[in-house]
Amino acid sequence: MKKSLLVVPLIAALAVAGWYGWTKIRAPAPADGLHLYGNIEVRLVNLAFNASGRILEMRVAEGARVEPGQPLARLETNRLQALRDAAAARVEAQRQQVNALLAGSRPEEIDKLRAELLEARAQSLNARRSRQRQQDLAQKGLASPQDLDNAETVAEAAAAKVQAVQAALDLATAGPRAEDVAAAKATLSALQADLTLAERNLSEAVLASPAAGVIQSRILEPGDMASPQRPVYTLALTEPLWARVYVDGPNLGKIRQGMPAQVSSDSFPGKRYPGWIGYISPSAEFTPKQVQTEEVRADLVYQIHVFVCNPQEELRLGMPVTVTLDLEQPSLTTPGCGQ
Numbered sequence: 001m002k003k004s005l006l007v008v009p010l011i012a013a014l015a016v017a018g019w020y021g022w023t024k025i026r027a028p029a030p031a032d033g034l035h036l037y038g039n040i041e042v043r044l045v046n047l048a049f050n051a052s053g054r055i056l057e058m059r060v061a062e063g064a065r066v067e068p069g070q071p072l073a074r075l076e077t078n079r080l081q082a083l084r085d086a087a088a089a090r091v092e093a094q095r096q097q098v099n100a101l102l103a104g105s106r107p108e109e110i111d112k113l114r115a116e117l118l119e120a121r122a123q124s125l126n127a128r129r130s131r132q133r134q135q136d137l138a139q140k141g142l143a144s145p146q147d148l149d150n151a152e153t154v155a156e157a158a159a160a161k162v163q164a165v166q167a168a169l170d171l172a173t174a175g176p177r178a179e180d181v182a183a184a185k186a187t188l189s190a191l192q193a194d195l196t197l198a199e200r201n202l203s204e205a206v207l208a209s210p211a212a213g214v215i216q217s218r219i220l221e222p223g224d225m226a227s228p229q230r231p232v233y234t235l236a237l238t239e240p241l242w243a244r245v246y247v248d249g250p251n252l253g254k255i256r257q258g259m260p261a262q263v264s265s266d267s268f269p270g271k272r273y274p275g276w277i278g279y280i281s282p283s284a285e286f287t288p289k290q291v292q293t294e295e296v297r298a299d300l301v302y303q304i305h306v307f308v309c310n311p312q313e314e315l316r317l318g319m320p321v322t323v324t325l326d327l328e329q330p331s332l333t334t335p336g337c338g339q
Helices: 001-026 078-103 107-139 145-174 178-203
Strands: 034-047 053-058 071-075 204-208 211-216 232-247 259-264 274-285 300-308 320-325
Touching: 034 300, 078 178, 078 204, 107 145, 232 274, 232 320, 274 320, 300 320
Parallel strands: none
Antiparallel strands: 034 232, 034 320, 053 071, 071 204, 211 232, 232 300, 259 274, 259 320, 274 300
């Protein structure tokens, strides 16, 4: 009788345990995703002039938000402007020489040479006649050998002048040689390159922001000497930010490049910022000391970069964050903050 009384409570207990286990098996797994921990990072750019000179103006201060192409500082440009003007003057002078060669001789110059040729021929004809008269007189014994020699010399000189004027007229009519034109054009190209370089140096007297960001440090001031080796500003590129987090080996196979993520911070409770996995380290490392996880710190982990959108500029450099990954969501085909 006692045994039968003990069996009934035992059967009831087993039935309750079985029902509880069955309901637990049917219950869905927690859907809060994979949680990773890390800090917000930004890319820093040291901005320097590409030219050397004394700083004339610094236009922004630390903490200022700047846009791409916005002027940040300017050098003194008196010397650079003078070099540019001199190069432009040399280019213009050489261009006029090229134009003169291409245009050839003016019609007035050709007409002048033709007139000189007619005059030279007339003088040559007169010199030949004078020589002939001296030869006739010499045969009769009425002219001295010296008079005959003078007449010969004058005739030869007149004939040479005809040839010289004829050659000048031929050159003027034919125009410049192709080699001379090519050499003049090559010189013009070299001078134009010098002008381009001078204009480039002048434009580089203005330091512009290469991207949107926030001025983190203002290193130099007006009056300082700047050079390509001396940074003027440090720019923090804030779009997009990224969080450096770490994942352990067992969970590494669950994540993929481009997987969407949600980033949260203790500074703004309840607010989540959209992001995506942009980088997965190919090699393992020991867990850094600053990472706060529930696992043993000596475990090997893999560094992950999670890019995060920060439209209201609430996330800051070094801020501790929690990254939540929904392992069921597919990777983004074109990740970005514009989606």
